[in-house]
Amino acid sequence: MHKVDVKEKARTRDQRILKKWNEEGTFKKSIENRSGKPNFVFFEGPPTANGAPHIGHVLGRVIKDFVPRYKTMKGYRVVRKAGWDTHGLPVELGVEKQLGISGKQDIEKYGVEEFVKKCKDSVFEYEKQWRELTEAIGYWTDLDHPYITLENNYIESVWNILSTIHGKGLLYRGHRVSPYCPCCQTTLSSHEVAQGYEDVKDLSATAKFKLHDSGDYVLAWTTTPWTLPSHVALAMNPDMEYARVQQEDGVYIVAKNLVEHVMKGDYTVLSTHKGSEFVGQSYTPPFTYFKPEKGNIIVGASFVTDSSGTGIVHMAPAHGEDDYKTCRENGISFVSVVNAQGRYTDEVTDFAGRFVKDCDLDIVKMMSEKETLYSKEKYEHSYPFCWRCKSPLLYYAMESWF
Ligand SMILES: [Zn+2]
Structure with a gap:
Protein backbone atom coordinates (compact mmCIF):
# COMPACT_ATOMS: atom_id res chain seq x y z
CA MET A 1 0.00 0.00 0.00
CA HIS A 2 1.25 3.49 -0.86
CA LYS A 3 1.85 5.48 2.31
CA VAL A 4 1.10 9.19 2.21
CA ASP A 5 3.47 11.37 4.17
CA VAL A 6 0.92 13.86 5.55
CA LYS A 7 3.55 16.25 6.85
CA GLU A 8 5.43 16.35 3.56
CA LYS A 9 2.19 16.87 1.71
CA ALA A 10 1.19 19.77 3.97
CA ARG A 11 4.59 21.38 3.62
CA THR A 12 4.48 21.44 -0.11
CA ARG A 13 0.82 22.27 -0.73
CA ASP A 14 1.63 25.96 -1.32
CA GLN A 15 4.40 24.94 -3.68
CA ARG A 16 2.11 22.62 -5.62
CA ILE A 17 -0.46 25.40 -6.03
CA LEU A 18 2.19 27.90 -7.10
CA LYS A 19 3.48 25.41 -9.66
CA LYS A 20 -0.04 24.94 -11.05
CA TRP A 21 -0.62 28.72 -11.20
CA ASN A 22 2.69 29.18 -13.02
CA GLU A 23 2.05 26.37 -15.49
CA GLU A 24 -1.47 27.47 -16.29
CA GLY A 25 -0.72 31.20 -16.19
CA THR A 26 -3.66 31.70 -13.85
CA PHE A 27 -2.85 35.31 -12.91
CA LYS A 28 -2.46 36.33 -16.55
CA LYS A 29 -5.64 34.52 -17.50
CA SER A 30 -7.61 36.21 -14.73
CA ILE A 31 -6.88 39.50 -16.52
CA GLU A 32 -7.25 38.26 -20.12
CA ASN A 33 -10.57 36.57 -19.35
CA ARG A 34 -11.99 39.92 -18.38
CA SER A 35 -10.97 42.00 -21.39
CA GLY A 36 -13.66 44.54 -22.17
CA LYS A 37 -14.85 44.50 -18.54
CA PRO A 38 -14.53 47.62 -16.35
CA ASN A 39 -11.01 48.24 -15.07
CA PHE A 40 -9.98 48.35 -11.46
CA VAL A 41 -6.57 49.98 -11.50
CA PHE A 42 -4.00 48.91 -8.96
CA PHE A 43 -0.51 50.40 -8.78
CA GLU A 44 1.36 49.01 -5.85
CA GLY A 45 2.56 51.44 -3.16
CA PRO A 46 6.18 50.61 -3.90
CA PRO A 47 8.56 49.05 -1.38
CA THR A 48 12.29 49.83 -1.29
CA ALA A 49 14.35 46.97 -2.66
CA ASN A 50 17.66 47.99 -1.11
CA GLY A 51 16.78 46.05 2.03
CA ALA A 52 15.64 42.48 2.58
CA PRO A 53 11.91 41.94 3.00
CA HIS A 54 10.78 40.89 6.47
CA ILE A 55 7.69 39.36 8.03
CA GLY A 56 6.09 42.81 8.43
CA HIS A 57 5.99 43.19 4.67
CA VAL A 58 3.87 40.04 4.41
CA LEU A 59 0.96 41.75 6.15
CA GLY A 60 1.02 44.72 3.77
CA ARG A 61 1.33 42.51 0.71
CA VAL A 62 -1.49 40.20 1.78
CA ILE A 63 -3.83 43.18 2.16
CA LYS A 64 -2.66 44.55 -1.18
CA ASP A 65 -3.48 41.15 -2.67
CA PHE A 66 -6.96 40.46 -1.41
CA VAL A 67 -8.53 43.72 -2.58
CA PRO A 68 -7.58 43.11 -6.26
CA ARG A 69 -8.62 39.45 -5.89
CA TYR A 70 -12.00 40.51 -4.57
CA LYS A 71 -12.45 43.01 -7.41
CA THR A 72 -11.43 40.29 -9.89
CA MET A 73 -14.10 37.99 -8.49
CA LYS A 74 -16.64 40.82 -8.87
CA GLY A 75 -15.85 40.80 -12.59
CA TYR A 76 -13.38 43.68 -12.92
CA ARG A 77 -10.30 43.54 -15.11
CA VAL A 78 -7.58 44.18 -12.53
CA VAL A 79 -4.14 44.93 -13.95
CA ARG A 80 -1.78 44.95 -11.00
CA LYS A 81 1.43 46.89 -11.52
CA ALA A 82 4.30 46.34 -9.15
CA GLY A 83 6.56 49.25 -8.25
CA TRP A 84 9.93 49.97 -6.70
CA ASP A 85 10.65 52.98 -4.55
CA THR A 86 14.25 53.84 -5.28
CA HIS A 87 14.52 57.27 -3.67
CA GLY A 88 14.99 58.69 -0.24
CA LEU A 89 16.91 58.39 2.94
CA PRO A 90 16.88 54.58 3.38
CA VAL A 91 18.78 54.20 0.10
CA GLU A 92 21.23 57.01 0.88
CA LEU A 93 21.89 55.82 4.42
CA GLY A 94 22.52 52.29 3.13
CA VAL A 95 25.15 53.55 0.68
CA GLU A 96 26.71 55.87 3.28
CA LYS A 97 27.14 52.86 5.53
CA GLN A 98 28.64 50.80 2.73
CA LEU A 99 31.13 53.59 1.90
CA GLY A 100 31.88 54.36 5.55
CA ILE A 101 30.87 58.00 5.19
CA SER A 102 28.15 60.05 6.88
CA GLY A 103 26.22 63.17 6.03
CA LYS A 104 25.91 65.79 3.34
CA GLN A 105 29.46 67.10 3.55
CA ASP A 106 30.98 63.61 3.25
CA ILE A 107 28.78 62.91 0.23
CA GLU A 108 29.90 66.13 -1.45
CA LYS A 109 33.52 65.24 -0.77
CA TYR A 110 32.94 61.76 -2.25
CA GLY A 111 31.21 63.31 -5.28
CA VAL A 112 27.46 63.67 -5.72
CA GLU A 113 27.45 62.14 -9.20
CA GLU A 114 29.37 59.07 -8.09
CA PHE A 115 27.21 58.77 -4.96
CA VAL A 116 24.01 58.84 -7.02
CA LYS A 117 25.44 56.09 -9.21
CA LYS A 118 26.18 53.95 -6.12
CA CYS A 119 22.63 54.56 -4.93
CA LYS A 120 21.22 53.44 -8.26
CA ASP A 121 23.37 50.31 -8.16
CA SER A 122 22.16 49.48 -4.66
CA VAL A 123 18.42 49.81 -5.12
CA PHE A 124 17.84 46.40 -6.66
CA GLU A 125 20.19 44.51 -4.41
CA TYR A 126 17.37 42.54 -2.78
CA GLU A 127 15.00 42.36 -5.72
CA LYS A 128 15.45 38.59 -5.96
CA GLN A 129 14.47 38.06 -2.31
CA TRP A 130 11.47 40.35 -2.81
CA ARG A 131 10.37 38.35 -5.83
CA GLU A 132 10.74 35.09 -3.92
CA LEU A 133 8.74 36.38 -0.97
CA THR A 134 6.05 37.83 -3.21
CA GLU A 135 5.63 34.54 -5.04
CA ALA A 136 5.84 32.42 -1.89
CA ILE A 137 2.92 34.22 -0.29
CA GLY A 138 0.88 33.98 -3.50
CA TYR A 139 0.73 37.73 -4.06
CA TRP A 140 -0.34 38.42 -7.61
CA THR A 141 1.32 41.47 -9.10
CA ASP A 142 3.14 42.14 -12.37
CA LEU A 143 6.76 42.08 -11.27
CA ASP A 144 8.01 41.89 -14.85
CA HIS A 145 6.70 45.35 -15.79
CA PRO A 146 7.12 47.44 -12.66
CA TYR A 147 7.16 51.20 -12.43
CA ILE A 148 10.42 52.44 -10.93
CA THR A 149 10.70 55.85 -9.29
CA LEU A 150 14.21 56.52 -10.64
CA GLU A 151 13.14 56.20 -14.28
CA ASN A 152 12.82 59.46 -16.17
CA ASN A 153 9.29 58.75 -17.37
CA TYR A 154 8.19 58.32 -13.76
CA ILE A 155 10.00 61.49 -12.61
CA GLU A 156 8.57 63.43 -15.54
CA SER A 157 5.06 62.28 -14.66
CA VAL A 158 5.55 63.80 -11.19
CA TRP A 159 6.79 67.04 -12.78
CA ASN A 160 3.77 67.02 -15.02
CA ILE A 161 1.44 66.69 -12.02
CA LEU A 162 3.24 69.55 -10.24
CA SER A 163 3.06 71.69 -13.36
CA THR A 164 -0.69 71.07 -13.61
CA ILE A 165 -1.18 72.01 -9.95
CA HIS A 166 0.98 75.11 -10.46
CA GLY A 167 -1.00 76.04 -13.58
CA LYS A 168 -4.11 76.14 -11.41
CA GLY A 169 -2.38 78.53 -9.00
CA LEU A 170 -2.44 75.98 -6.18
CA LEU A 171 1.28 76.05 -5.31
CA TYR A 172 2.83 78.61 -2.99
CA ARG A 173 6.24 79.06 -1.44
CA GLY A 174 6.32 79.02 2.34
CA HIS A 175 8.33 77.65 5.23
CA ARG A 176 8.18 74.63 7.38
CA VAL A 177 9.80 74.68 10.80
CA SER A 178 11.54 71.36 11.42
CA PRO A 179 14.31 69.97 13.59
CA TYR A 180 17.43 70.63 11.55
CA CYS A 181 21.06 69.55 11.83
CA PRO A 182 23.28 72.51 10.84
CA CYS A 183 26.23 70.14 10.43
CA CYS A 184 24.60 67.52 8.19
CA GLN A 185 22.48 70.33 6.74
CA THR A 186 19.34 68.28 6.63
CA THR A 187 16.05 68.14 8.48
CA LEU A 188 15.39 65.11 10.65
CA SER A 189 12.27 63.00 10.93
CA SER A 190 10.54 62.70 14.30
CA HIS A 191 11.81 59.13 14.46
CA GLU A 192 15.40 60.35 14.07
CA VAL A 193 14.93 63.19 16.56
CA ALA A 194 13.61 60.74 19.15
CA GLN A 195 16.93 58.86 19.01
CA GLY A 196 19.05 61.80 20.11
CA GLU A 241 -5.21 87.20 33.69
CA TYR A 242 -2.00 89.23 33.80
CA ALA A 243 -0.62 91.35 36.63
CA ARG A 244 1.18 94.71 36.60
CA VAL A 245 3.84 94.39 39.25
CA GLN A 246 5.74 97.33 40.78
CA GLN A 247 9.38 96.95 41.67
CA GLU A 248 11.97 99.59 42.52
CA ASP A 249 13.19 99.99 38.95
CA GLY A 250 9.94 99.70 37.02
CA VAL A 251 6.59 98.07 36.39
CA TYR A 252 6.55 94.52 34.99
CA ILE A 253 3.83 92.53 33.30
CA VAL A 254 3.57 88.76 33.83
CA ALA A 255 0.78 86.17 34.08
CA LYS A 256 -1.05 86.59 37.38
CA ASN A 257 -0.45 82.96 38.39
CA LEU A 258 3.30 83.25 37.76
CA VAL A 259 4.08 86.48 39.64
CA GLU A 260 5.61 84.67 42.59
CA HIS A 261 7.57 82.32 40.33
CA VAL A 262 9.03 85.08 38.12
CA MET A 263 9.64 88.11 40.33
CA LYS A 264 12.96 88.46 42.14
CA GLY A 265 12.99 90.49 45.33
CA ASP A 266 10.22 92.67 46.77
CA TYR A 267 7.26 93.62 44.65
CA THR A 268 3.73 95.00 44.81
CA VAL A 269 0.93 93.91 42.49
CA LEU A 270 -0.66 97.11 41.18
CA SER A 271 -3.54 95.72 39.12
CA THR A 272 -4.67 92.74 37.02
ZN1 LIG B 1 24.16 65.95 12.02
Whole structure:
Protein backbone atom coordinates (compact mmCIF):
# COMPACT_ATOMS: atom_id res chain seq x y z
CA MET A 1 0.00 0.00 0.00
CA HIS A 2 1.25 3.49 -0.86
CA LYS A 3 1.85 5.48 2.31
CA VAL A 4 1.10 9.19 2.21
CA ASP A 5 3.47 11.37 4.17
CA VAL A 6 0.92 13.86 5.55
CA LYS A 7 3.55 16.25 6.85
CA GLU A 8 5.43 16.35 3.56
CA LYS A 9 2.19 16.87 1.71
CA ALA A 10 1.19 19.77 3.97
CA ARG A 11 4.59 21.38 3.62
CA THR A 12 4.48 21.44 -0.11
CA ARG A 13 0.82 22.27 -0.73
CA ASP A 14 1.63 25.96 -1.32
CA GLN A 15 4.40 24.94 -3.68
CA ARG A 16 2.11 22.62 -5.62
CA ILE A 17 -0.46 25.40 -6.03
CA LEU A 18 2.19 27.90 -7.10
CA LYS A 19 3.48 25.41 -9.66
CA LYS A 20 -0.04 24.94 -11.05
CA TRP A 21 -0.62 28.72 -11.20
CA ASN A 22 2.69 29.18 -13.02
CA GLU A 23 2.05 26.37 -15.49
CA GLU A 24 -1.47 27.47 -16.29
CA GLY A 25 -0.72 31.20 -16.19
CA THR A 26 -3.66 31.70 -13.85
CA PHE A 27 -2.85 35.31 -12.91
CA LYS A 28 -2.46 36.33 -16.55
CA LYS A 29 -5.64 34.52 -17.50
CA SER A 30 -7.61 36.21 -14.73
CA ILE A 31 -6.88 39.50 -16.52
CA GLU A 32 -7.25 38.26 -20.12
CA ASN A 33 -10.57 36.57 -19.35
CA ARG A 34 -11.99 39.92 -18.38
CA SER A 35 -10.97 42.00 -21.39
CA GLY A 36 -13.66 44.54 -22.17
CA LYS A 37 -14.85 44.50 -18.54
CA PRO A 38 -14.53 47.62 -16.35
CA ASN A 39 -11.01 48.24 -15.07
CA PHE A 40 -9.98 48.35 -11.46
CA VAL A 41 -6.57 49.98 -11.50
CA PHE A 42 -4.00 48.91 -8.96
CA PHE A 43 -0.51 50.40 -8.78
CA GLU A 44 1.36 49.01 -5.85
CA GLY A 45 2.56 51.44 -3.16
CA PRO A 46 6.18 50.61 -3.90
CA PRO A 47 8.56 49.05 -1.38
CA THR A 48 12.29 49.83 -1.29
CA ALA A 49 14.35 46.97 -2.66
CA ASN A 50 17.66 47.99 -1.11
CA GLY A 51 16.78 46.05 2.03
CA ALA A 52 15.64 42.48 2.58
CA PRO A 53 11.91 41.94 3.00
CA HIS A 54 10.78 40.89 6.47
CA ILE A 55 7.69 39.36 8.03
CA GLY A 56 6.09 42.81 8.43
CA HIS A 57 5.99 43.19 4.67
CA VAL A 58 3.87 40.04 4.41
CA LEU A 59 0.96 41.75 6.15
CA GLY A 60 1.02 44.72 3.77
CA ARG A 61 1.33 42.51 0.71
CA VAL A 62 -1.49 40.20 1.78
CA ILE A 63 -3.83 43.18 2.16
CA LYS A 64 -2.66 44.55 -1.18
CA ASP A 65 -3.48 41.15 -2.67
CA PHE A 66 -6.96 40.46 -1.41
CA VAL A 67 -8.53 43.72 -2.58
CA PRO A 68 -7.58 43.11 -6.26
CA ARG A 69 -8.62 39.45 -5.89
CA TYR A 70 -12.00 40.51 -4.57
CA LYS A 71 -12.45 43.01 -7.41
CA THR A 72 -11.43 40.29 -9.89
CA MET A 73 -14.10 37.99 -8.49
CA LYS A 74 -16.64 40.82 -8.87
CA GLY A 75 -15.85 40.80 -12.59
CA TYR A 76 -13.38 43.68 -12.92
CA ARG A 77 -10.30 43.54 -15.11
CA VAL A 78 -7.58 44.18 -12.53
CA VAL A 79 -4.14 44.93 -13.95
CA ARG A 80 -1.78 44.95 -11.00
CA LYS A 81 1.43 46.89 -11.52
CA ALA A 82 4.30 46.34 -9.15
CA GLY A 83 6.56 49.25 -8.25
CA TRP A 84 9.93 49.97 -6.70
CA ASP A 85 10.65 52.98 -4.55
CA THR A 86 14.25 53.84 -5.28
CA HIS A 87 14.52 57.27 -3.67
CA GLY A 88 14.99 58.69 -0.24
CA LEU A 89 16.91 58.39 2.94
CA PRO A 90 16.88 54.58 3.38
CA VAL A 91 18.78 54.20 0.10
CA GLU A 92 21.23 57.01 0.88
CA LEU A 93 21.89 55.82 4.42
CA GLY A 94 22.52 52.29 3.13
CA VAL A 95 25.15 53.55 0.68
CA GLU A 96 26.71 55.87 3.28
CA LYS A 97 27.14 52.86 5.53
CA GLN A 98 28.64 50.80 2.73
CA LEU A 99 31.13 53.59 1.90
CA GLY A 100 31.88 54.36 5.55
CA ILE A 101 30.87 58.00 5.19
CA SER A 102 28.15 60.05 6.88
CA GLY A 103 26.22 63.17 6.03
CA LYS A 104 25.91 65.79 3.34
CA GLN A 105 29.46 67.10 3.55
CA ASP A 106 30.98 63.61 3.25
CA ILE A 107 28.78 62.91 0.23
CA GLU A 108 29.90 66.13 -1.45
CA LYS A 109 33.52 65.24 -0.77
CA TYR A 110 32.94 61.76 -2.25
CA GLY A 111 31.21 63.31 -5.28
CA VAL A 112 27.46 63.67 -5.72
CA GLU A 113 27.45 62.14 -9.20
CA GLU A 114 29.37 59.07 -8.09
CA PHE A 115 27.21 58.77 -4.96
CA VAL A 116 24.01 58.84 -7.02
CA LYS A 117 25.44 56.09 -9.21
CA LYS A 118 26.18 53.95 -6.12
CA CYS A 119 22.63 54.56 -4.93
CA LYS A 120 21.22 53.44 -8.26
CA ASP A 121 23.37 50.31 -8.16
CA SER A 122 22.16 49.48 -4.66
CA VAL A 123 18.42 49.81 -5.12
CA PHE A 124 17.84 46.40 -6.66
CA GLU A 125 20.19 44.51 -4.41
CA TYR A 126 17.37 42.54 -2.78
CA GLU A 127 15.00 42.36 -5.72
CA LYS A 128 15.45 38.59 -5.96
CA GLN A 129 14.47 38.06 -2.31
CA TRP A 130 11.47 40.35 -2.81
CA ARG A 131 10.37 38.35 -5.83
CA GLU A 132 10.74 35.09 -3.92
CA LEU A 133 8.74 36.38 -0.97
CA THR A 134 6.05 37.83 -3.21
CA GLU A 135 5.63 34.54 -5.04
CA ALA A 136 5.84 32.42 -1.89
CA ILE A 137 2.92 34.22 -0.29
CA GLY A 138 0.88 33.98 -3.50
CA TYR A 139 0.73 37.73 -4.06
CA TRP A 140 -0.34 38.42 -7.61
CA THR A 141 1.32 41.47 -9.10
CA ASP A 142 3.14 42.14 -12.37
CA LEU A 143 6.76 42.08 -11.27
CA ASP A 144 8.01 41.89 -14.85
CA HIS A 145 6.70 45.35 -15.79
CA PRO A 146 7.12 47.44 -12.66
CA TYR A 147 7.16 51.20 -12.43
CA ILE A 148 10.42 52.44 -10.93
CA THR A 149 10.70 55.85 -9.29
CA LEU A 150 14.21 56.52 -10.64
CA GLU A 151 13.14 56.20 -14.28
CA ASN A 152 12.82 59.46 -16.17
CA ASN A 153 9.29 58.75 -17.37
CA TYR A 154 8.19 58.32 -13.76
CA ILE A 155 10.00 61.49 -12.61
CA GLU A 156 8.57 63.43 -15.54
CA SER A 157 5.06 62.28 -14.66
CA VAL A 158 5.55 63.80 -11.19
CA TRP A 159 6.79 67.04 -12.78
CA ASN A 160 3.77 67.02 -15.02
CA ILE A 161 1.44 66.69 -12.02
CA LEU A 162 3.24 69.55 -10.24
CA SER A 163 3.06 71.69 -13.36
CA THR A 164 -0.69 71.07 -13.61
CA ILE A 165 -1.18 72.01 -9.95
CA HIS A 166 0.98 75.11 -10.46
CA GLY A 167 -1.00 76.04 -13.58
CA LYS A 168 -4.11 76.14 -11.41
CA GLY A 169 -2.38 78.53 -9.00
CA LEU A 170 -2.44 75.98 -6.18
CA LEU A 171 1.28 76.05 -5.31
CA TYR A 172 2.83 78.61 -2.99
CA ARG A 173 6.24 79.06 -1.44
CA GLY A 174 6.32 79.02 2.34
CA HIS A 175 8.33 77.65 5.23
CA ARG A 176 8.18 74.63 7.38
CA VAL A 177 9.80 74.68 10.80
CA SER A 178 11.54 71.36 11.42
CA PRO A 179 14.31 69.97 13.59
CA TYR A 180 17.43 70.63 11.55
CA CYS A 181 21.06 69.55 11.83
CA PRO A 182 23.28 72.51 10.84
CA CYS A 183 26.23 70.14 10.43
CA CYS A 184 24.60 67.52 8.19
CA GLN A 185 22.48 70.33 6.74
CA THR A 186 19.34 68.28 6.63
CA THR A 187 16.05 68.14 8.48
CA LEU A 188 15.39 65.11 10.65
CA SER A 189 12.27 63.00 10.93
CA SER A 190 10.54 62.70 14.30
CA HIS A 191 11.81 59.13 14.46
CA GLU A 192 15.40 60.35 14.07
CA VAL A 193 14.93 63.19 16.56
CA ALA A 194 13.61 60.74 19.15
CA GLN A 195 16.93 58.86 19.01
CA GLY A 196 19.05 61.80 20.11
CA TYR A 197 17.60 63.39 23.27
CA GLU A 198 20.01 64.22 26.07
CA ASP A 199 19.56 66.03 29.38
CA VAL A 200 21.59 69.20 29.21
CA LYS A 201 21.94 72.43 31.16
CA ASP A 202 21.27 75.50 29.07
CA LEU A 203 21.16 79.15 30.00
CA SER A 204 17.60 80.47 30.12
CA ALA A 205 16.77 84.16 30.14
CA THR A 206 13.84 86.37 31.06
CA ALA A 207 13.95 89.37 28.75
CA LYS A 208 12.42 92.85 29.10
CA PHE A 209 10.30 94.38 26.33
CA LYS A 210 9.49 98.05 26.97
CA LEU A 211 5.94 99.07 26.02
CA HIS A 212 5.84 102.35 24.09
CA ASP A 213 2.60 103.64 25.64
CA SER A 214 3.04 102.99 29.36
CA GLY A 215 6.78 102.44 29.72
CA ASP A 216 5.99 99.16 31.54
CA TYR A 217 8.10 96.09 30.79
CA VAL A 218 6.56 92.90 29.45
CA LEU A 219 8.64 89.88 30.53
CA ALA A 220 9.19 86.83 28.32
CA TRP A 221 11.20 83.74 29.17
CA THR A 222 13.24 81.63 26.77
CA THR A 223 15.46 78.56 27.05
CA THR A 224 17.07 79.52 23.75
CA PRO A 225 18.48 83.06 24.13
CA TRP A 226 20.07 82.63 20.67
CA THR A 227 16.57 83.03 19.17
CA LEU A 228 16.17 86.56 20.63
CA PRO A 229 17.95 88.33 17.72
CA SER A 230 15.27 86.69 15.49
CA HIS A 231 12.43 88.08 17.63
CA VAL A 232 9.47 89.66 15.83
CA ALA A 233 6.49 89.59 18.23
CA LEU A 234 5.16 88.69 21.69
CA ALA A 235 2.12 86.49 22.24
CA MET A 236 -0.27 86.74 25.17
CA ASN A 237 -3.42 84.75 25.81
CA PRO A 238 -6.31 87.21 25.43
CA ASP A 239 -8.40 85.33 28.02
CA MET A 240 -5.71 84.91 30.69
CA GLU A 241 -5.21 87.20 33.69
CA TYR A 242 -2.00 89.23 33.80
CA ALA A 243 -0.62 91.35 36.63
CA ARG A 244 1.18 94.71 36.60
CA VAL A 245 3.84 94.39 39.25
CA GLN A 246 5.74 97.33 40.78
CA GLN A 247 9.38 96.95 41.67
CA GLU A 248 11.97 99.59 42.52
CA ASP A 249 13.19 99.99 38.95
CA GLY A 250 9.94 99.70 37.02
CA VAL A 251 6.59 98.07 36.39
CA TYR A 252 6.55 94.52 34.99
CA ILE A 253 3.83 92.53 33.30
CA VAL A 254 3.57 88.76 33.83
CA ALA A 255 0.78 86.17 34.08
CA LYS A 256 -1.05 86.59 37.38
CA ASN A 257 -0.45 82.96 38.39
CA LEU A 258 3.30 83.25 37.76
CA VAL A 259 4.08 86.48 39.64
CA GLU A 260 5.61 84.67 42.59
CA HIS A 261 7.57 82.32 40.33
CA VAL A 262 9.03 85.08 38.12
CA MET A 263 9.64 88.11 40.33
CA LYS A 264 12.96 88.46 42.14
CA GLY A 265 12.99 90.49 45.33
CA ASP A 266 10.22 92.67 46.77
CA TYR A 267 7.26 93.62 44.65
CA THR A 268 3.73 95.00 44.81
CA VAL A 269 0.93 93.91 42.49
CA LEU A 270 -0.66 97.11 41.18
CA SER A 271 -3.54 95.72 39.12
CA THR A 272 -4.67 92.74 37.02
CA HIS A 273 -5.83 92.77 33.43
CA LYS A 274 -7.04 90.40 30.73
CA GLY A 275 -4.43 89.64 28.07
CA SER A 276 -6.74 91.17 25.48
CA GLU A 277 -6.04 94.62 27.00
CA PHE A 278 -2.41 94.36 25.88
CA VAL A 279 -2.98 92.94 22.41
CA GLY A 280 -1.92 95.40 19.71
CA GLN A 281 0.51 97.38 21.88
CA SER A 282 3.98 98.07 20.50
CA TYR A 283 7.31 97.81 22.32
CA THR A 284 11.07 97.85 21.89
CA PRO A 285 12.67 94.36 21.87
CA PRO A 286 16.14 93.63 23.33
CA PHE A 287 17.68 93.35 19.85
CA THR A 288 16.85 95.56 16.88
CA TYR A 289 18.98 94.24 14.03
CA PHE A 290 16.01 94.60 11.68
CA LYS A 291 12.54 96.11 11.65
CA PRO A 292 9.93 93.38 11.10
CA GLU A 293 7.01 94.55 9.00
CA LYS A 294 3.95 94.88 11.28
CA GLY A 295 6.10 93.34 14.03
CA ASN A 296 7.20 94.20 17.57
CA ILE A 297 3.61 94.19 18.70
CA ILE A 298 1.71 91.97 21.12
CA VAL A 299 -0.56 89.45 19.42
CA GLY A 300 -3.26 87.26 20.95
CA ALA A 301 -2.72 83.49 20.88
CA SER A 302 -4.75 80.84 22.65
CA PHE A 303 -1.82 78.39 22.83
CA VAL A 304 -0.11 80.58 25.44
CA THR A 305 -0.51 79.14 28.96
CA ASP A 306 0.67 80.01 32.45
CA SER A 307 2.19 76.58 33.12
CA SER A 308 5.78 77.85 32.79
CA GLY A 309 7.83 80.93 31.98
CA THR A 310 6.00 84.25 32.31
CA GLY A 311 2.78 83.50 30.42
CA ILE A 312 4.06 85.65 27.55
CA VAL A 313 5.80 84.03 24.60
CA HIS A 314 8.67 85.54 22.63
CA MET A 315 8.16 84.65 18.99
CA ALA A 316 10.80 83.88 16.40
CA PRO A 317 8.97 82.54 13.34
CA ALA A 318 12.18 81.10 11.89
CA HIS A 319 12.58 78.78 14.88
CA GLY A 320 9.16 77.71 16.11
CA GLU A 321 6.14 76.18 14.45
CA ASP A 322 3.56 78.01 16.63
CA ASP A 323 5.57 81.21 16.18
CA TYR A 324 5.57 80.81 12.41
CA LYS A 325 1.83 80.11 12.22
CA THR A 326 0.88 82.93 14.58
CA CYS A 327 3.05 85.50 12.80
CA ARG A 328 1.69 84.43 9.43
CA GLU A 329 -1.89 84.76 10.68
CA ASN A 330 -1.12 88.26 11.95
CA GLY A 331 0.61 89.38 8.75
CA ILE A 332 3.96 89.86 10.48
CA SER A 333 6.94 89.51 8.16
CA PHE A 334 9.01 86.34 8.25
CA VAL A 335 12.59 87.06 9.20
CA SER A 336 15.50 84.66 9.40
CA VAL A 337 18.93 85.82 10.54
CA VAL A 338 20.43 82.34 10.81
CA ASN A 339 21.97 80.65 7.76
CA ALA A 340 21.97 76.99 6.76
CA GLN A 341 25.14 76.36 8.77
CA GLY A 342 23.37 77.52 11.93
CA ARG A 343 25.37 80.77 12.00
CA TYR A 344 24.16 84.34 12.31
CA THR A 345 23.98 86.33 9.08
CA ASP A 346 25.73 89.70 8.63
CA GLU A 347 22.60 91.54 9.79
CA VAL A 348 23.34 90.40 13.34
CA THR A 349 26.39 92.63 13.51
CA ASP A 350 27.47 91.62 17.03
CA PHE A 351 27.48 87.87 16.39
CA ALA A 352 27.76 87.53 12.58
CA GLY A 353 29.27 84.21 11.47
CA ARG A 354 29.09 82.56 14.89
CA PHE A 355 27.26 79.28 15.57
CA VAL A 356 24.04 80.35 17.28
CA LYS A 357 24.04 77.80 20.11
CA ASP A 358 27.48 79.02 21.19
CA CYS A 359 26.20 82.59 21.59
CA ASP A 360 23.72 82.09 24.44
CA LEU A 361 26.10 83.35 27.11
CA ASP A 362 27.28 86.41 25.16
CA ILE A 363 23.72 87.32 24.24
CA VAL A 364 22.64 87.19 27.86
CA LYS A 365 25.71 89.25 28.84
CA MET A 366 24.91 91.89 26.25
CA MET A 367 21.30 92.08 27.42
CA SER A 368 22.52 92.52 30.96
CA GLU A 369 24.71 95.47 29.87
CA LYS A 370 21.85 97.05 27.92
CA GLU A 371 19.46 96.48 30.85
CA THR A 372 17.09 94.38 28.78
CA LEU A 373 17.67 91.29 30.93
CA TYR A 374 15.38 90.70 33.91
CA SER A 375 16.93 87.44 35.13
CA LYS A 376 18.88 84.39 34.00
CA GLU A 377 19.33 80.87 35.28
CA LYS A 378 20.78 77.50 34.35
CA TYR A 379 17.97 75.31 33.14
CA GLU A 380 18.14 71.54 32.85
CA HIS A 381 16.05 70.10 30.06
CA SER A 382 15.96 67.37 27.48
CA TYR A 383 17.41 68.63 24.19
CA PRO A 384 17.61 66.83 20.82
CA PHE A 385 20.99 66.14 19.20
CA CYS A 386 21.72 64.73 15.76
CA TRP A 387 21.95 60.93 16.05
CA ARG A 388 24.51 60.96 13.25
CA CYS A 389 26.97 63.69 14.17
CA LYS A 390 25.93 64.69 17.73
CA SER A 391 25.41 68.36 16.83
CA PRO A 392 22.64 70.11 18.74
CA LEU A 393 19.57 70.34 16.50
CA LEU A 394 17.97 73.70 15.77
CA TYR A 395 14.34 74.33 15.04
CA TYR A 396 14.71 75.97 11.69
CA ALA A 397 12.33 77.24 9.01
CA MET A 398 13.16 75.60 5.69
CA GLU A 399 11.79 77.12 2.53
CA SER A 400 9.39 74.73 0.83
CA TRP A 401 6.53 74.56 -1.60
CA PHE A 402 3.00 73.83 -0.48
ZN1 LIG B 1 24.16 65.95 12.02
